[in-house]
Amino acid sequence: MQKTLSQWLAHLETAHSNGLIDMGLTRITQVKNAMQLTPTCPIIIVGGTNGKGSTCAFLSHIYRAAGYTVGTLTSPHLLRFNERIALNCQAVDDAKIVAAFERIEVARGDISLTYFEFNTLAAVDIFQRENVDVMILEVGLGGRLDAVNIFDADCTIITSVDLDHQNFLGDTIEQVGYEKAGIFRAHTPAICGQNPPPQTMINYAAEIGADLHIVQHDFTYQIHENTWDFSGSLNIQSLPHPALHGSYQFNNAACALQAIGSLKTQLPVSTNAIAQGLQSATNIGRFQIVQQNPMVILDVGHNPHAARALSDNFKNLPTATKRIAVFSILADKDIDGVLGSLKNDFDDWYIAPLDMPRGMNSTDLLAKMQQNNISSIKIFQNIQAAYQAALSDAQEHDRITIFGSFHTVSEIAQMLIA
CATH class of the missing domain: 3.40.1190.10 (Mur-like, catalytic domain)
Structure with a gap:
């Protein structure tokens, strides 16, 4: 057949x-x-x-x-x-x-x-x-x-x-x-x-x-x-x-x-x-603003070069009262380089593992973030749960950015765009 x-x-x-x-x-x-x-x-x-x-x-x-x-x-x-x-x-x-x-x-x-x-x-x-x-x-x-x-x-x-x-x-x-x-x-x-x-x-x-x-x-x-x-x-x-x-x-x-x-x-x-x-021209997940009040951004950036670009792009946006990251990344990526470029651009981090062989588990992800002197971290079972919690906690003038991997963005894009 x-x-x-x-x-x-x-x-x-x-x-x-x-x-x-x-x-x-x-x-x-x-x-x-x-x-x-x-x-x-x-x-x-x-x-x-x-x-x-x-x-x-x-x-x-x-x-x-x-x-x-x-x-x-x-x-x-x-x-x-x-x-x-x-x-x-x-x-x-x-x-x-x-x-x-x-x-x-x-x-x-x-x-x-x-x-x-x-x-x-x-x-x-x-x-x-x-x-x-x-x-x-x-x-x-x-x-x-x-x-x-x-x-x-x-x-x-x-x-x-x-x-x-x-x-x-x-x-x-x-x-x-x-x-x-x-x-x-x-x-x-x-x-x-x-x-x-x-x-x-x-x-x-x-x-x-x-x-x-x-x-x-x-x-x-x-x-x-x-x-x-x-x-x-x-x-x-x-x-x-x-x-x-x-x-x-x-x-x-x-x-x-x-x-x-x-x-x-x-x-x-x-x-x-x-x-x-x-x-x-359209391209899903490339600094894509999918919602306002609170602002929600999808960005597939997963390496230091993309992280630096994301940080630069924040400078052109209105000031957010609270800046929330919904984040996960693959274990074989340069997480230190990514976090080093973006750790000062967020107030709160909502993290979760990616359910795939190359995904970084919660324990290792948390350890990496602590090594980069990032605090105010909340851990969730999966990216969708992390996003739902971020959206629930966010106020009108806050900003939520989902980033770190194509897989991270995909899980949220399926909720928001599909």
Whole structure:
């Protein structure tokens, strides 16, 4: 009998001997070739430590506003798997994904594939069959050995570079920068949203002859009270502020505009479409304000770079009477770096374990917070209970922020958004 999507996903979580992550391109390339996945439309690959999903959202909504058929691969998902594979900014249905999984199953023979490799192949298979005009593919982890790197991009973006996934990418910024630069291609625009970039990234771009564009050097932007200006591969003044909240979203949007300008010969886009796309872009859980009085914010930040950005964004909000954190994190993350950046931004902490193998238990979580000199901590059985208690305790002018992991935000997003 045909598997449902839920049955497929449960199978994929355990099917590959090395689990969900197994870096390398040999196995997936063999299956790609067997499936004859050879996209002819422009491809934009988006990598980086943070900001990938938002940049993909800007690109997708702008190209859609311009009238193009857009295929977008992102990860992870917050509410349901289908979010990862979108056509024209809408999640595809179960039937399309199941059909793609079945085609992959036939093509792979005895080649073992990870969950994310199935995800990547399914997305491109669906996009190719739908004859999309542009594919936007988000890197899952790193770049050089990530599954999306089996496809040659017409333009690449690296939004930011910081430490995360050190077990796979290295424990220095220079090592991480080299891994992320692996998506660059010769004689192709390679856009970097960090200035200065790691030297390894600059060196790799020069070595292969990539056309490196660095923010605030090769392209620039200026923010005004109600508008902003962009100068680079396009020159546009008085753009509307992006719909996505957070000061860092201007940097993500600038990277997206530089890419759009770099591909304007193949995919021309009007200023009106850019403005419309900036204002319509959505991305669940990225400094997302879901409620006022009390203010409730969802933020998937789970590493020190994201924590610093979250702290900066608080400065642009009205002063809250009481600042409440609903927090949990995975055990393999840099919790000290996250807490060090944010411990002074909250008055009360409501914590709970994540019910998954990589989740940090309450005892270890409490110990870490005490080591970082955080007091006023309440412990709950799960994140939903922690949030309900925070909401019950909060007054009109307080602020509740749910953060620390995609999994943390997902549990609350299912209550508030689904």
